[in-house]
Amino acid sequence: MRPSPIRELFKMTQRPGMISFAGGLPDPAIFPVEEFASCAEALRAQGPTALQYGASEGHRPLVAEIQRRMEPLLGRPVSAEEIIISSGSQQVMDMAARVLLDPGDVVVVEAPTYPGALHSFRATGARFALVPCDEHGMQVERLPEVIERCRQETGHMPKLIYTIVNFSNPSGACLSEERRRQLAGIAHGLGIPVLEDDPYGELRYRGERIPTLFSLAEGGVIFASSFSKILAPGVRVAWAVGDAELIRRMVIAKQGMDLCTSVVAQVLVAEYCSRGFLESHLERIRAHYAGKAAAMGAALREHLPSSARFASPSGGFFYWLEIGGDSRRVFERAVDEGVAFLPGPAFYPEPAETVGETVDGRPHARLCFTFAQPPEIVEGCRRLARALAQP
Numbered sequence: 001m002r003p004s005p006i007r008e009l010f011k012m013t014q015r016p017g018m019i020s021f022a023g024g025l026p027d028p029a030i031f032p033v034e035e036f037a038s039c040a041e042a043l044r045a046q047g048p049t050a051l052q053y054g055a056s057e058g059h060r061p062l063v064a065e066i067q068r069r070m071e072p073l074l075g076r077p078v079s080a081e082e083i084i085i086s087s088g089s090q091q092v093m094d095m096a097a098r099v100l101l102d103p104g105d106v107v108v109v110e111a112p113t114y115p116g117a118l119h120s121f122r123a124t125g126a127r128f129a130l131v132p133c134d135e136h137g138m139q140v141e142r143l144p145e146v147i148e149r150c151r152q153e154t155g156h157m158p159k160l161i162y163t164i165v166n167f168s169n170p171s172g173a174c175l176s177e178e179r180r181r182q183l184a185g186i187a188h189g190l191g192i193p194v195l196e197d198d199p200y201g202e203l204r205y206r207g208e209r210i211p212t213l214f215s216l217a218e219g220g221v222i223f224a225s226s227f228s229k230i231l232a233p234g235v236r237v238a239w240a241v242g243d244a245e246l247i248r249r250m251v252i253a254k255q256g257m258d259l260c261t262s263v264v265a266q267v268l269v270a271e272y273c274s275r276g277f278l279e280s281h282l283e284r285i286r287a288h289y290a291g292k293a294a295a296m297g298a299a300l301r302e303h304l305p306s307s308a309r310f311a312s313p314s315g316g317f318f319y320w321l322e323i324g325g326d327s328r329r330v331f332e333r334a335v336d337e338g339v340a341f342l343p344g345p346a347f348y349p350e351p352a353e354t355v356g357e358t359v360d361g362r363p364h365a366r367l368c369f370t371f372a373q374p375p376e377i378v379e380g381c382r383r384l385a386r387a388l389a390q391p
Contacts, residue, residue, distance in 0.1 A: 167316025
């Protein structure tokens with residue numbers, strides 16, 4: 001077992017006066033503290049239930065809220081048997097890995113991708129096949145050749161495709177509808193399940209929502225999302241939707257992890273949703289984060305050299321910079337200047353665990369715009385520019 005590279009780098013950013021673009025953290029200044037506190041009244045009525053062990057599948061009132069919210073996103077009604085509530089979306093990845101993967105199996109991931117997913121899949125002994133990305137997300141037209149190369153090198157088809165189709169971590173890219181349809185068709189035709197990780201889908205700041213991969217597919221997709229980015233990460237409540245038999249197996253896996261997600265947290269989140277607080281909160285945070293995204297884009301354009309390239313995200317938390325040099329060296333200089341980001345290599349598997357083409361990500365850097373306040377964003381970009389200017 002190896003530690004999360006992001007968690008290890010995060011420790012280096014905790015110096016006094018440091019402006020951090022490193023952690024993918026929501027802004028605590030807009031956590032709905034008063035609204036959420038008012039929901040604690042539900043504990044008076046539901047205390048005996050909330051303080052007891054709960055069902056591994058999830059607290060039924062919260063499952064019902066998820067059903068209500070998911071129907072328009074997933075394109076059809078979803079039964080309770082197709083839903084599992086988890087202790088954060090990281091647990092969804094752990095459960096899926098335990099159910100679907102054996103040592104030596106291959107997971108297809110977009111490159112770059114979320115390191116937490118690599119961490120979960122790696123724990124099962126899985127290896128990785130990489131599909132390159134551009135500003136529109138995974139280059140799905142490359143997927144068949146990646147799968148075929150995997151088959152030739154290992155003698156087996158990949159066991160899973162993992163993707164963040166909306167405002168990907170780290171690239172911020174959003175997969176087009178055409179590519180989503182292609183991905184769904186390829187995966188279905190080859191019988192490869194897809195884990196659609198969607199923590200940022202509700203955080204679109206411009207443009208029209210694109211249909212979920214789940215809604216475009218003829219089955220075989222596990223849809224996962226979380227309250228961490230749209231409410232607060234401290235509640236540690238997320239969910240997955242999938243085939244009822246697969247969800248049943250994930251429930252069994254969860255029973256060996258933590259028995260059940262905190263019932264207190266589930267009761268509070270269900271109450272928060274049932275009172276209609278979530279929709280109004282989403283409107284507030286979309287506007288709030290859109291302003292921060294614009295502030296970072298303007299500051300990057302003003303202060304960074306023309307050699308630094310980036311695309312402005314239409315949602316999510318991140319800018320993905322191509323800086324031309326080794327981002328690990330730039331990171332060291334940036335920390336000395338008082339600003340932190342995450343170097344690109346954190347978002348790629350190691351060559352030894354990769355089947356086919358490898359990428360190390362050295363020319364790239366991830367910047368999170370949601371945590372810092374606008375004046376800090378501007379000053380942080382100035383500091384980053386000074387770090388980039390050093391030989």
